[in-house]
Amino acid sequence: MTRGPDGPPAAPVVQRLRLRYAKRGRLRFCSHRDIQRALERALRRAEIPMAYSAGFTPHPRVSYAGAAATGVASEAEYLELALAARREPAQVCADLDAALPPGLDVVDVVEAGPGTLADRLEASEYLIRLDGVTPDEAGRAAAALLAEQVVEVERLTKAGRRRFDVRAALVLLQPADDTHPPTRTGDHEDGVGCAILRLVVRHSTPAVRPDDVLAALRHVADLVPPVPPLVTRLAQGPLDQAAAIVGDPLAADRP
Numbered sequence: 740m741t742r743g744p745d746g747p748p749a750a751p752v753v754q755r756l757r758l759r760y761a762k763r764g765r766l767r768f769c770s771h772r773d774i775q776r777a778l779e780r781a782l783r784r785a786e787i788p789m790a791y792s793a794g795f796t797p798h799p800r801v802s803y804a805g806a807a808a809t810g811v812a813s814e815a816e817y818l819e820l821a822l823a824a825r826r827e828p829a830q831v832c833a834d835l836d837a838a839l840p841p842g843l844d845v846v847d848v849v850e851a852g853p854g855t856l857a858d859r860l861e862a863s864e865y866l867i868r869l870d871g872v873t874p875d876e877a878g879r880a881a882a883a884l885l886a887e888q889v890v891e892v893e894r895l896t897k898a899g900r901r902r903f904d905v906r907a908a909l910v911l912l913q914p915a916d917d918t919h920p921p922t923r924t925g926d927h928e929d930g931v932g933c934a935i936l937r938l939v940v941r942h943s944t945p946a947v948r949p950d951d952v953l954a955a956l957r958h959v960a961d962l963v964p965p966v967p968p969l970v971t972r973l974a975q976g977p978l979d980q981a982a983a984i985v986g987d988p989l990a991a992d993r994p
Contacts, residue, residue, distance in 0.1 A: 749793040750823040752800065755851035756831060757989055760816050766842035767812035774843065775803070778818070781838035787831060788824040804857045805975050808948055813972040814846070815863075817988065819856055852992040859988035862978035865938040865949050866915055871965035874914050877934035880960035881912045884952075892954040896945055905955040908947035911939035911983040939983050942975075 762774065769777075779799055782789055791797035800821035807813040820831075828848040836845035869877055884890060890906040915937035940947050949970045956962040976988035 749797065750790055752790045752821040752823065754822040754825045756820045756822065756826075756828055757849050757851045757856055757992055758818050758820060758832075758835075758845060759847040759989060760818070760839075761844045761846055762807065762811075762813045762816055762842070763844065764812070764842040766840070767807075767810055769843075770809045771803070771806045774806070774816075775801075777840065777843055781835055782820075784838040785831075785834040787820070787835060788822050788826065790821040790823040802856075805860045805863070805942070807972050808950070811865075811949065811970045811972060815972055815975045817856060817860070817975070819851060847989060849989050849992040854991065856988060859977050859991070860942060860975050862910060862939060862941045862985050863975040864973045864985045865940070866971045866973060867936040867938055867949055867953070868933055868969040868971075869936065869962075869964045870933040870969075872934045872962065874934045876962065877936055878914045880956045880962040881914070881936060883960040884955055885909065885912055887959060890955045890959055892951050892958065894945070894951060894954075901945055903945055903947070905947050905951050908941045908943045909938075909952070910941055910978065910980065911937065912952070913937055939978075939985060941978065 760778075762769070766774075778801070782799060782801075789799040789801075791799055802819040802821075804817045804819070807816060828850055832845050832848040835848075839845065884906065887906055889904050891902050891904050893900055893902045895901075913936070915935040938949060938952060940949075940952065949968075953962075953968060974985040974987075977986040978984075979986060
């Protein structure tokens with residue numbers, strides 16, 4: 740017989756909600772653990788009726804999917820909440836957003852449908868701001884990287900140093916025609932003296948991150964921005980390979 744956890748039994752889950760939130764401004768420097776703590780405190784303040792795990796140290800049942808790396812701003816972070824009582828998704832969106840600090844913003848909440856949210860996150864789209872780099876320089880470097888069949892980079896992971904191919908995960912890399920590029924504190928005019936690259940990258944194992952692509956650009960084209968790049972994730976979800984478009988993973992859950 741399988742023994743369950745000691746302590747009080749967990750309340751049953753009566754509703755699952757899927758939530759999209761944004762990580763903006765200075766909060767891009769928060770780690771994923773910092774974000775988790777902030778969200779769990781906000782769930783308590785907003786009095787969301789969370790379902791908890793069983794045992795003497797219960798935890799709210801929150802499942803995170805595809806979190807952005809520390810230092811990357813994002814408009815497309817996702818999680819799933821398990822609730823012990825039903826709530827209107829729009830009300831949860833408003834209450835939770837009001838309980839969170841500025842820069843950590845709830846964008847959308849829907850009731851979960853069938854299927855697994857993580858399985859829908861096939862690719863991500865990013866904007867990479869390169870201050871001190873001209874659009875022509877960025878375009879030539881991107882074309883040089885895309886012309887290669889294999890471009891390997893090395894990164895320290897939890898399993899130790901790993902070497903992997905960046906080129907295989909690239910779906911799109913090109914200068915962006917964007918009138919509202921990511922901005923830095925103190926900017927007087929958006930996009931002056933910088934290049935903006937649009938990146939669409941397929942999710943893989945290990946994950947190819949924007950800093951891996953920047954390392955590949957340095958290796959292939961000797962592109963070294965004079966200041967650290969500013970990266971913003973615009974979307975993550977199902978991939979339309981032919982059009983290089985990342986879709987909305989919550990679209991299948993909407994009525």
